[in-house]
Structures are given as structure tokens and as C-alpha cells.
Amino acid sequence: MTQNENTTTAIVRMEKVNKHFGSLHVLKDIDLAVMPGEVVVIIGASGSGKSTLIRCINGLEEFQSGHIEVDGNELTPHGKSGRALQKIRTEVGMVFQQFNLFPHLSVRDNVTLAPMKVRGWSQEDAMETAERLLERVGISDQADKYPTQLSGGQQQRVALARALAMEPRLMLFDEPTSALDPEMIGEVLDAMRELAREGMTMIIVTHEMGFAREVADRVIYVHQGEIAEEAAPETIFDSPTDERTRSFLSRVLKH
Amino acid sequence: MDVTFQFDWAAAFSSIPHLLPGVPWTLLISFGGLAIGFVIGIIFGLMRISPLFWLRLPAIFYIEVFRGTPILVQVLFIFYGLPQILGEPINALTAGIAAIAVNSGAYISEVVRGGVQSIERGQREASLSLGLSRTQAFRYVIWPQALRRMIPPLGNQAIISIKDTSLFSVIGVGELVRQGQIYIATTFTAMEVYLMVAMLYLAITWTLSILLRQLERRGLVGQ
Numbered sequence: 001m002t003q004n005e006n007t008t009t010a011i012v013r014m015e016k017v018n019k020h021f022g023s024l025h026v027l028k029d030i031d032l033a034v035m036p037g038e039v040v041v042i043i044g045a046s047g048s049g050k051s052t053l054i055r056c057i058n059g060l061e062e063f064q065s066g067h068i069e070v071d072g073n074e075l076t077p078h079g080k081s082g083r084a085l086q087k088i089r090t091e092v093g094m095v096f097q098q099f100n101l102f103p104h105l106s107v108r109d110n111v112t113l114a115p116m117k118v119r120g121w122s123q124e125d126a127m128e129t130a131e132r133l134l135e136r137v138g139i140s141d142q143a144d145k146y147p148t149q150l151s152g153g154q155q156q157r158v159a160l161a162r163a164l165a166m167e168p169r170l171m172l173f174d175e176p177t178s179a180l181d182p183e184m185i186g187e188v189l190d191a192m193r194e195l196a197r198e199g200m201t202m203i204i205v206t207h208e209m210g211f212a213r214e215v216a217d218r219v220i221y222v223h224q225g226e227i228a229e230e231a232a233p234e235t236i237f238d239s240p241t242d243e244r245t246r247s248f249l250s251r252v253l254k255h
Numbered sequence: 256m257d258v259t260f261q262f263d264w265a266a267a268f269s270s271i272p273h274l275l276p277g278v279p280w281t282l283l284i285s286f287g288g289l290a291i292g293f294v295i296g297i298i299f300g301l302m303r304i305s306p307l308f309w310l311r312l313p314a315i316f317y318i319e320v321f322r323g324t325p326i327l328v329q330v331l332f333i334f335y336g337l338p339q340i341l342g343e344p345i346n347a348l349t350a351g352i353a354a355i356a357v358n359s360g361a362y363i364s365e366v367v368r369g370g371v372q373s374i375e376r377g378q379r380e381a382s383l384s385l386g387l388s389r390t391q392a393f394r395y396v397i398w399p400q401a402l403r404r405m406i407p408p409l410g411n412q413a414i415i416s417i418k419d420t421s422l423f424s425v426i427g428v429g430e431l432v433r434q435g436q437i438y439i440a441t442t443f444t445a446m447e448v449y450l451m452v453a454m455l456y457l458a459i460t461w462t463l464s465i466l467l468r469q470l471e472r473r474g475l476v477g478q
Contacts, residue, residue, distance in 0.1 A: 060380050090386035100381035104399050113395060114385035159381075166385060 010069075011036045011170055011201055012057055017066035019052060019225075026052050027063065028225040036169075039202045041212040041233070044222035045248060050205045053222065054172045057203070058092045059085045071169055090118055093163030097175040099155045101147035101162070107134065108143040111162045119166065126165070133161035137191050153184030157191055164195075171195065173204040209253060213237050221245045260446075267447035270438055274451055277434035281459070284348065284430060285417040288355020292416070293409075295356060296363025303368045314364065321361035327422045330354035334426045347428035351420060359416045366408045370401035410467035414460045421456070431455055 010033040019027040026049045034040050044050045055061040057070060062079035069075070071091050073084040081088075102110050111133060112126035121129075134140045137157035139150070147155055156176060163171060173192065177185040189211050196202055196215045206212060212219055212233060219236040221229045221244070229242040237253075240246045302314035321329065334350035345353075374397050382392035424433040435452040439445050 058384055060384065086386065086388065089384055092384070094381075094384040096377060096381060096384075098375075098377050100375075100377035102378065102381070102396050102400075104403065114387060117391050117395065118386040162385070172384075 009036065010034060011071050012203070013067075013069045014056075015067040017056060017063050017068060019049075019056065019061065019063040026225050027056070030066070030227060032220070032227065034170075034201065034203060036201050037199050038217045039196045039200075039204070039215050040218050040220060041216040042203065042205045042220045042222055043207070043209070043212060043248075048222045049225040050222045051174050054174060054203050054205055057170075057172060058089050058094055060094075090166065091169045092172060093166055093168035093170070094172040094174065095156065095159050095163055095176045097178050099147070099152070099159045099179070101155055101159055103147050105146075106143065107139070107145055107147065107150070107158050110147065110158060111165045114162070115165050129165050130161070133164050134158070136194075137161050138187070151184060152180045153187045156180065156184075156188045160188075160191055160195075170201045170203070173202065173206065175205050175207065177206065177208060207252070209237070209249075221248065223248070263444060263447050266442065266444040267451050270435075270442070270444065270448045270451050273438045274431060274434050274448070274455060277429060277431035278455060278459070280348075280428060280430040280433075281417065281420050281456075284351040284355060284420045284423065284428065285413070287352040288420075289359055289413055289416050291352070291356035292359030292363050292412075295360030296367050299360065299364040300367025300371070303364055304371060318361045318364050321357050322365075326354060326358045326419050327425070329358055330423055330426060347423070347426045350426055351423040351428050351430075354423070355416050355419065358419070359412055362412050362415075363409065366405050366412065367401075369408070370405035371397060373404055374400050406467060406471050410463065413463060413467075417460055417463070418456060 012032065012034040014030050014032040017027055017030040018025070030053060032040075032053075042050045042053065052061050056063050056068060056075075059075060059079065059081060063075075063077055065077050067074070070088045073087045073091075075081045075085060075088065079085075101107075102113070105113065108127065108130050111130035112123070115121045115126045115129060116123060130143070131140060134143055137160055139154050139157055139161075142150060142154060142158075147158065150158065160176075176192065177188050180188060185208070189208065192202070192204070193211075193215055204212075204216075214233075216233045218230060219233045220227055221236065221240075221242070223244045229236065229240060229245045231241075235241075236245065237249065240249060299314045299317055302310040303318065305311055305314075330350055333353050334345060334347065337350075338344045378396050378400065379392050382396045383389070387395070420430050421432040423430055424436060427433065431452055435448045439448050442448070
């Protein structure tokens with residue numbers, strides 16, 4: 001699917017987005033459209049701006065110029081989006097590198113909090129959804145435990161269930177496996193793989209190149225705040241056209 | 256000059272019934288003051304970290320003034336100074352409670368600020384990303400966690416305030432030290448009586464420490 005013919009139906013559309021941290025130009029004229037059901041993987045070196053890019057989509061980062069539209073809601077520069085931002089956050093789920101589970105709440109309460117407080121669901125409905133989602137990510141037997149009693153991999157799967165409980169139209173993943181011990185990366189990637197198979201729209205920032213190649217419909221390489229190259233995974237990994245992409249991949253794929 | 260001193264245990268123990276009436280006063284002033292101080296602390300502590308300058312400024316001013324001046328001066332100001340403006344006297348109990356309230360309130364404001372600021376940024380980000388409003392994020396996620404972290408410094412402040420009430424003997428409120436002074440005036444057994452006064456303070460603060468430790472341990476579940 002090419003960008004031009006489908007821009008009207010894109011669930012995420014970024015146009016000429018620029019972000020500065022003081023004198024640092026973190027995002028430079030970012031143009032990106034993501035279609036419903038598409039799995040987009042963003043790769044790039046640390047500090048390239050890839051995390052900042054997806055954090056702009058749900059307003060965790062402000063941007064200074066350009067245009068971001070998510071599911072028909074428009075974000076305005078300088079964080080003055082108000083109601084639209086609230087709507088976007090209700091429809092967009094996010095999984096963080098550090099899980100960010102609520103340590104004072106049980107696993108179940110972590111999952112039911114937002115549906116009850118934001119969507120206004122009854123406790124029974126929220127609990128039912130929580131059970132179903134925890135089952136799906138393979139931790140239904142841990143629902144009464146507290147997050148710190150779980151392994152990193154289990155915590156990240158709870159975080160995924162928590163985000164899914166809001167029935168998001170789009171999921172953002174910010175290096176979801178970077179804080180995990182190696183033996184736990186697989187279980188989290190499996191859960192994400194399944195989600196992709198079910199047709200969830202996903203934007204994933206990751207260093208897991210094998211996973212990117214396998215699940216991505218499109219891979220984007222970000223270099224110093226710019227989208228240097230975007231293409232199908234086979235193209236990016238096997239025959240990258242941009243010299244910067246080639247150099248980056250030769251460094252990360254070597255070992 | 257005769258320097259041999261015999262500690263009179265009998266005198267020490269017999270003073271206790273005369274000191275005990277001071278205990279409820281000490282407890283009333285400290286816990287009454289601390290309860291109000293806690294409310295003040297929450298309000299000014301949150302104002303202190305508000306993004307709005309006109310809320311931050313009065314909070315900074317209040318904290319600096321009441322943390323930066325002696326509590327003895329504060330209670331004298333309230334008890335002897337304020338009546339000049341009000342045109343009527345303030346009773347010693349009210350003055351004592353008010354002094355503990357405004358003084359502990361300043362310290363507790365900083366405890367509240369520190370507690371809230373100690374919660375990792377990711378907690379707020381996760382809350383917002385789930386669609387919670389900033390108020391909901393604070394109420395359901397940040398505050399409950401901050402409150403737990405505030406237990407040790409709040410306990411610390413409670414112990415300090417309990418001991419500070421001893422200064423209020425100067426305005427004649429019948430707390431522990433005052434009761435001791437009255438008793439010593441007739442028996443001249445200062446050593447014995449002040450030791451018992453000290454023991455009674457220790458009994459109160461130690462009990463509080465134990466209760467706080469239990470509260471903290473219970474609060475640690477799920478951390």
C-alpha cells in the first residue's frame with residue numbers, strides 16, 4: 001500500500017513534525033502515515049529520536065511545528081490539544097520499556113483501573129475483560145499478585161493486558177523488551193506477535209531485528225531525528241538503499 | 256559544699272501521678288496540631304509543586320517563614336501578639352495547637368512535595384497513556400504511592416512536634432513539663448521529676464514509633 005492513495009484512511013498521519021529540546025533538533029520534518037491493521041517497526045540508534053517520535057503520537061511529548069492526526073483527532077503543536085488529546089489517549093494504548101505498572105495495585109486492578117475510571121465500565125465488566133486478557137497473555141493465575149512479585153516478562157505482559165483493556169485502535173510499543181532479561185524477551189514478543197496476527201495496528205520501537213523482519217509490514221529507519229529510509233522489511237534488511245541504514249544495520253546485525 | 260547526691264527513687268515514682276494529668280494535654284496539643292498541620296501540609300505541599308506560579312509563591316513564602324523561625328517565637332507571637340490585634344485573649348490550648356499546626360504544616364508541606372515528586376515519571380505517563388485525566392492520575396496512581404513513602408518522614412515530624420509541645424509550658428498550658436514544674440516547686444526534686452517527665456515523653460514517642468513501623472510494614476505489601 002502506497003502512502004498517497006490511502007492518506008485519507010490513515011489512522012496516524014504525521015506531517016512535517018518538528019521537535020526541539022532546547023537547541024537540539026530531535027525530530028526533523030517527520031512525515032508518516034500508518035494504515036489500520038498495519039504493523040510498523042521503527043529502528044535506529046539510541047538517541048535517534050525514535051522513542052520521541054512515537055511519544056508524540058499520544059502527546060507524552062510536545063512538538064513545536066507540524067501536524068499530527070490520530071483516528072480523526074488532531075494534535076496541535078506546543079501541547080495545546082485539550083479534548084482531542086484525551087480522546088487520542090483513550091483510543092491509543094502504550095507499552096513502555098520500564099513496564100510502568102502501578103505497584104500499589106494488584107495485577108487485576110492494574111488492568112481494570114482505566115476501563116472503570118475512563119470508560120465508566122462496571123466493576124463486573126472490567127473484571128471479566130481483565131480475566132480474559134490476562135488469560136490471553138498467559139498470567140491469569142497471577143491476577144491477585146502485585147507487580148513486583150512477578151518476573152519482568154510477566155510484568156510486561158500485564159502491561160500489555162492493561163493497555164488492551166481499553167480496547168485501543170492503535171498500540172504503541174516503546175522498546176518493550178529492552179529492560180528484560182534475555183530469557184524473557186521471547187514470551188513478550190510472542191504476545192505481540194499474536195496481537196499483530198489478530199490485526200491490531202501497531203507502531204513498535206525495538207532493537208529486535210529478527211522480530212522486526214518477521215512481523216513488520218513496514219520498517220522505518222530513523223537517523224538523527226529524520227526518517228532516513230522506510231520500506232518493507234526484506235528491502236530494509238537485505239538491500240537497504242540509504243548508506244546510513246546500511247551502516248547502522250551492519251553494526252547491529254554483526255553480533 | 257555538699258556534692259553528694261542521692262537519687263531518690265521514691266520521690267521519682269511518687270511524682271508520676273502528679274505528672275500524668277499532663278499527658279492528655281500533651282497528646283491533645285500535638286495530635287490536634289498535627290491533624291491540622293497535615294491538612295495544611297497537603298494543601299501547601301501541592302501548591303508548592305503546582306505549575307502555576309501564583310500558587311507556588313504563597314506556598315514557598317509560608318514554608319520559608321514557618322520553617323525558618325523558632326516554634327517558641329511562633330507560639331509567643333500567637334499567644335501574646337495576636338490578642339493585640341484581636342482585642343481578646345487566646346487561650347493557651349488554642350495557641351499551642353495553632354503553633355504546632357502552622358509549624359508542622361510547613362515541614363509536612365515539604366514532606367508532601369518530596370513524596371509526590373519521588374514517584375517515577377513513568378507512573379504518570381502510563382496513567383495518561385491509558386486515558387486517565389491528570390486529576391485521575393494523581394488521585395488513583397500518584398497520591399496513594401506518595402502517601403506510603405511519606406509515612407516515615409511524617410512519623411519523624413510527629414515525634415518532633417510531640418517534643419515541641421514541651422516549649423508551651425511557657426504559656427502556661429498544663430502539659431507534661433508544666434505539670435513537672437508545678438510539682439517541683441513544692442518538692443525541689445528536679446532531677447527525679449524531670450527524669451520521669453523524660454520517660455513519659457519517651458513512652459509516647461516510642462509507642463508512636465512502633466505503631467508507625469507496623470503501618471509501614473502493612474503499607475509495604477505490594478511495593
